[in-house]
Amino acid sequence: MATAGKVIKCKAAVAWEPNKPLVIEEIEVAPPQANEVRIKIVATGVCHTDLYHLFEGMHKDGFPAVLGHEGAGIVESVGPGVTEFQPGDKVIPLFISQCKQCRFCKSPKTNQCEKGWAADRHDVMASAESRFTCKGKKVLQFMGTSTFSQYTVMNQMAVAKVDPAAPLDKVCLLGCGVCTGFGAAVNTAKVEPGSTCAVFGLGAVGLAAVMGCKAAGAKRIIAVDINPEKFEKAKVFGATEFVNPKDHNKPISQVLAEMTDGGVDYSLECVGNVGVMRSALESCVKGWGVSVLVGWTDMYDFAARPIQLIAGRTWKGSLFGGFKSKDGVPEMVKAYLDKKVKLDEFITHKMTLGEVNDAIELMKHGECIRTVLSVSPQ
Ligand code: NAD
Numbered sequence: 001m002a003t004a005g006k007v008i009k010c011k012a013a014v015a016w017e018p019n020k021p022l023v024i025e026e027i028e029v030a031p032p033q034a035n036e037v038r039i040k041i042v043a044t045g046v047c048h049t050d051l052y053h054l055f056e057g058m059h060k061d062g063f064p065a066v067l068g069h070e071g072a073g074i075v076e077s078v079g080p081g082v083t084e085f086q087p088g089d090k091v092i093p094l095f096i097s098q099c100k101q102c103r104f105c106k107s108p109k110t111n112q113c114e115k116g117w118a119a120d121r122h123d124v125m126a127s128a129e130s131r132f133t134c135k136g137k138k139v140l141q142f143m144g145t146s147t148f149s150q151y152t153v154m155n156q157m158a159v160a161k162v163d164p165a166a167p168l169d170k171v172c173l174l175g176c177g178v179c180t181g182f183g184a185a186v187n188t189a190k191v192e193p194g195s196t197c198a199v200f201g202l203g204a205v206g207l208a209a210v211m212g213c214k215a216a217g218a219k220r221i222i223a224v225d226i227n228p229e230k231f232e233k234a235k236v237f238g239a240t241e242f243v244n245p246k247d248h249n250k251p252i253s254q255v256l257a258e259m260t261d262g263g264v265d266y267s268l269e270c271v272g273n274v275g276v277m278r279s280a281l282e283s284c285v286k287g288w289g290v291s292v293l294v295g296w297t298d299m300y301d302f303a304a305r306p307i308q309l310i311a312g313r314t315w316k317g318s319l320f321g322g323f324k325s326k327d328g329v330p331e332m333v334k335a336y337l338d339k340k341v342k343l344d345e346f347i348t349h350k351m352t353l354g355e356v357n358d359a360i361e362l363m364k365h366g367e368c369i370r371t372v373l374s375v376s377p378q
């Protein structure tokens with residue numbers, strides 16, 4: 001390939017500083033080094049975790065950065081030692097790696113590989129290394145991925161090769177939101193057939209959790225959101241009932257307890273709010289209720305009364321839906337191609353990389369489920 005071994009100049013949306021619009025810049029992307037793969041990003045979703053970094057976490061050492069972590073693309077070139085990928089392969093960049101060698105990868109109990117950017121830099125949300133520069137400055141790769149760029153460079157342990165038949169402008173959603181919510185229900189909560197579930201927050205992550213609860217055979221799926229416009233979509237994914245906390249003048253846990261004879265079997269928090277995390281826990285039935293934190297926040301402590309857990313509830317968290325990333329993503333792509341999971345229904349808007357700030361505004365105001373940006377022509 002003509003570009004192999006050379007620096008590529010391309011367009012990327014740079015977050016120069018927190019709480020400011022992204023700026024479309026020309027950046028330089030260095031060639032891949034040992035065990036690295038350079039990827040042409042074709043499409044990317046915009047996830048709330050991008051907004052979290054920009055507007056909420058705002059960690060000063062996490063900027064300048066190229067955001068975006070829910071993308072799909074095509075291998076442009078590979079560095080020394082890469083045998084698993086070739087130029088032209090369709091791939092999904094992974095914000096959580098799977099080195100297959102560390103003690104976490106070797107354990108079937110977790111997907112928390114210790115080799116990726118997240119191992120010691122989860123507060124900054126970017127690794128110390130980056131193959132990007134812009135105007136003479138190093139620009140960080142948010143969550144190690146940076147899919148708001150036409151090209152990115154990733155270690156091969158954080159890249160999944162997917163079916164050549166996969167439409168990249170759809171399967172990009174499996175790079176984060178859909179695997180996260182679906183897996184939180186299926187892998188982390190381990191929802192059982194016939195159970196009653198409550199999902200708090202009906203963005204793409206929460207809707208994917210609804211889809212996961214349904215796939216696992218849940219009988220009742222109660223969808224909870226303060227934006228009632230999300231309820232119609234939740235029905236599409238299998239929600240059976242809807243609750244808007246704003247319609248009630250008592251705690252939502254009490255509302256759910258009355259609806260379910262004491263509480264739900266499983267609750268999933270897909271908002272990223274410590275108050276909602278507590279409500280979700282308290283909405284579970286004593287004895288065996290399981291509550292899973294999926295929403296992302298690292299800014300405040302959370303609280304609950306110990307008796308909630310003493311009474312037999314379990315409080316868990318889920319990163320990327322508990323999927324071991326390199327193994328799980330190609331399987332989810334196959335499930336989509338086999339029509340076993342939905343993706344198209346999450347996409348409410350299509351835009352270009354140049355319109356990324358409009359996409360961010362839509363999400364900020366709750367006006368989209370997922371916007372997919374086309375990044376490079378295929
Ligand atoms: P989103 O902004 O599209 O959806 C959030 C939803 O929560 C909205 O529908 C909003 O109306 C609703 N909401 C807000 N306050 C609420 C409240 N008090 N009660 C009930 N609903 C409320 O976001 P998303 O992209 O679906 O992401 C959801 C969360 O998941 C974010 O916190 C994101 O950072 C996190 N996330 C976590 C992981 C992970 O691996 N754990 C991965 C991806 C995203």
Ligand code: ZN
Nearest residue numbers: 047049176177
């Ligand atoms: Zn995400």
